[in-house]
Amino acid sequence: MKRNALVFVVLVGAIIGMLAAGKYLDRTRKHGPLKMVGNVKGVQAPDFDLPTLDGRRVKLSDFRGKAVLLNFWATWCSPCQIEMPWFVELQKQYGKDGLVVLGVAMDDSEPSKIAEFAHEMGVNYPVLLGTDQVSDDFGDVQFLPTTFYIDRDGVIVDKAAGLFSRGEIENNIKKILASSRNSGAPQTSRASVGNTLAPPPKDAP
């Protein structure tokens, strides 16, 4: 009888401990300005070469000198659909300042279905067909939407996993637009971009 009581107490203690740890970890996951998954801030964005829905191929490095919003999404992702009209508007608003929005579709669906969906959403920016390799290269993108904000030098300034407000997205766009064009700068100086954004040079596009 005593043994059973001891086992019960130990079991209850273990359960309480596990729940408390889970609650703590869950809080750290939910809060904070942006969910940073993996240490990608300040890192040079890995280049890729992906097909678009209309059969072209696009490299990330093609957009060096531009500020790139790289959005991983899927047709089955309802929160992704909330952001897409914002991206359409923001592309129109900031395109002239050097913003390029790129969507990376992580669907297993046929490209024609993805294209149909993107058309219905009024997408006005290139949609690329994502691969597991690209997901891995960007730190194993596990949930959608996940958006990388890449400055004009190709450095990841921020990463947002999950849906964020239009205001937060726009603030990040302003950050990457403000980054100076400094192609060819050494990696060490690029790595500091995430923390110390330089003001835009006078001749910036």
Next chain:
Amino acid sequence: MTKPAGTVAAVVFFLATLGLAQAPSEKQSYVIMAPVGNVQLRAGASTSVEMDFRIGSEFHINSHHPKADYLIPTVLKLNAPEQLTVADLKYPEGEEMAFAFAPNDKLSVYSGDFSINAVLKAPAKAAAGSYPVKGELRFQACDHSACYPPRSIPVQFQVTVVKK
């Protein structure tokens, strides 16, 4: 199911749900299945088998009939041995819920606990014995702000066919 086996199954399910209460790791499954007790079926008869699933708190998955074509439905696939047939699968109705990411759009989802019933039949000529029924549950989970790639979890239980 015998009493000790039932107790063990309940403890296993309870402990497994503790995992769902934890902060989800990026590779974890968001749905777990409770053990199914040994099912007994007479040759020439049919029986209903209830499979109970639990979705981690904060998550939801699309129901079997989500409201849009682009959403991935929850689907159970069972592969019965030759001595058995899966005559029917009954999914629960989805719960219509709106989420913070789209407060004006209601989705048809499962959250918390849900059950799927399978109707199994054994032909009259089925040989007596114990047979495994295996399959998988495919689902796609989301939380309040993000969605996760489709996943599958294995489903397995044992059916004992007895002669009339």
